[in-house]
Amino acid sequence: MPSDAYEAVIGIEVHCQLKTASKMFCSCSTAYDGARPNSHTCPVCLGLPGALPVINKRAVELVLSAGAAIGAWTPDATRWDRKNYFYPDLPKGYQISQYDLPLASAGMLTIDTSAGPFRVGITRAHLEEDTAKLVHGEGPMGERLSLVDFNRSGVPLMEIVTDPDIRTAEQARRYAEELQLLLRTIGASDADMERGQMRVEANVSLRPRGTEAFGTRVEVKNMNSFRSVERAIAFEIERQAAALDAGEPLRMETRGWADERGETYHMRAKETSDDYRYFPEPDLPPLRVDTAWLAQIRGELPELPAARRARYSDVLGLSAYDAAVLVADADAGTLFEATLAASPGLEAKPVANWVTGDYLRIRNAADGPVTVEPAALADLVRRVTDGSINRSSGREVLEAHVATGESIEAIVARLGLRQISDAGSLGPVVEQVLAANPDAVADVRAGKPQAIGFLVGQVMKATRGQANAGVVQAAIRQRLDGGTEPGPS
Template identity: 85%
Template structure:
């Protein structure tokens, strides 16, 4: 397995040219051209089928308008253009998972073209140009197994056949494995925000393929392209692309020529493997689909979809950083993690005027720590979190007690004020009440007092520790420090 350092060395000699193709299942209730339900997860094979999605002769497709709208919304979100009129095309090829012998797709008039997506990487922001996004139908699923007599057989499950699928293709703009991963992550976030797809890679709702080639630095011509597929996580995308860059560089260094091929990613072995050769580009003999009318996209329809888009991830990060003053890290976490983002927004909504920064700290720090460690879903009431942030902010309880309160609230749902009272966590901030404790501590520790007076500033740390001990950790440290300094005289030693 190549290391990141090795890839960096390779990338000094070669430039990687990477394009990414994503297929994602659209979030519609019914299939693309029939009324069969798309909720087939866990269902009996071939239970969600009809003559249309089984490809029976004479069955006529009817377009799912919602699927078209989800592609239009995705197009609008990536700043793409949508043509005033488009149509459906047949992509002809034979495979057992495609009963009609063709897939209904879009060829030269995709619903979205010329978009872009910008995201952060460890080397700064990066923009990928998106060539196109079009709509098509998913294929059936082949299940390979063993028959009753031990014979090998392949079965076809048509439940997935005809599910609306969006294909999104980038320009070959990507140069590193990290950029490929980050593109996938940002696209997933966008698809979820727009509501186009749940885009769960492990469930096959989002499938990522990378086309990888190398060329010597400083040259223009593209090298031989290898398609890599079967990556089921973004981490796999990054590892597979890094591996492929290394593998191709080693072959080129040895004076060998690469062949055009499709390779799969074996996650357990950490390497790509040959799947099939691609001697020539496929000829799908596209032609317009005669069973479906052309599709008109009028300006009012498109405007309506644009108006419904809501706040996109990039705009939300900018708002968090610029209007709310959050760090880039907190903004990125809150936008990427839908659950954390919801809690953050709901907490601010529950307490207008509450400073957003400590709320963000509590959510991205303590809340996520709790949630990620818990086996069961963790429930934090936004109004209670707002109360907790306020109590810590005004010094009623200290930060570390606050953490205990959050844990207790998440475990039982008990109100924050009740927990503070029950556990006696209220800090002693009253100068009078703390003053008598300070007097006792000073009287009991003459050596430390003498040290402080002799200029040993660190002695005050010991004295504060004694005050904390005497109050069982409930003293407000700032008030206690001020009280000690006042009694020992402001000029009485180290500051």
């Protein structure tokens, strides 16, 4: 059977560390990056007997906020459950999580893909605690050993699970990207994949196209970048299709992604929820979500990425591409907004072009941070738009502004970059160029319009690029077609 005879059914699970000052059930600080191992711990997050958890209200708020942002439903009362399993990074022998009453259910997120907009249903978002971290190494006698760092133990974690709606590897990547953007926008998480603040897992199965029943599901983990998400899922779809074609049975398993080899590999047989023996957490009361509190959280949501892209396209007239870049890149978006704010009445389109083009080019090539004053960018855009400096000079001015922080006015004066637009000052130069290039003049007169380009180029050269090319071309045409002398009008 050719592999396009199958349809992929993909669900994504994302775990993200919430941006709180303290851990989920104790007051230990979450700012442990670079800290000595096990220096951010207490009896609660070490799982010592008798230590009692206390709920971090801010973490609950951030999940409610994420739920509101995906249009999810939140019940009046939820509760905590114990997910039981044994692993050295989980000292209590269970993780406090939420099982049948998550804080948010039935949401959705619309993503843009190369095939157009696509809606991904979100089954649930719930709150739980992160595990400790195992560090594998070698002991003083050269023996292999594993160490446990409990600094991460108990960090608030939100798990977001999609419906099995996703059909392609590209949709999966785009979903993960859009979710990251959303979580950052609402301030729920920094969601940095490389730093493990956002971990993406995919459940992938295939079924013959046109059928309803799900095939055997394989979970794929260890995808540390958006690119890995797309590659791993694409690989897994191909692997499963080949197995089905060959009549080999697939097994329910968890597979890892080996980025350097570009393939998934067997890790372990997949646990089912029965294996976790969930039961209500006896140390914590059920959690009541007050309607007024939820309303307040909804009311405080910032403008969400989709709404902002729509505003940029529909109200400001930007292209879908520019809108997507400005919303996805925090620096670019901030500069764009601040530049428009600095100069009321300035047209959005050229500002967007400068930000998504030259600003990002300069920033991406720079080693350190790059600062562009919004008022300076507004000034530059205005000068290029009204023709007082040309586009390529403008680029040079922006680079000089980034390098020195000088005002646009000062840079234009210092570099002598004022564009010469008045025909009167250009007249003598045009005359010199025409006199020096009689062949080209003859060509133009003989009806070869491309010769004009050469003459314009000679004028640009003579003025060190400062001449307004449009004005020069008009002057040459008028001189040669009309036979009149160019001069002050």
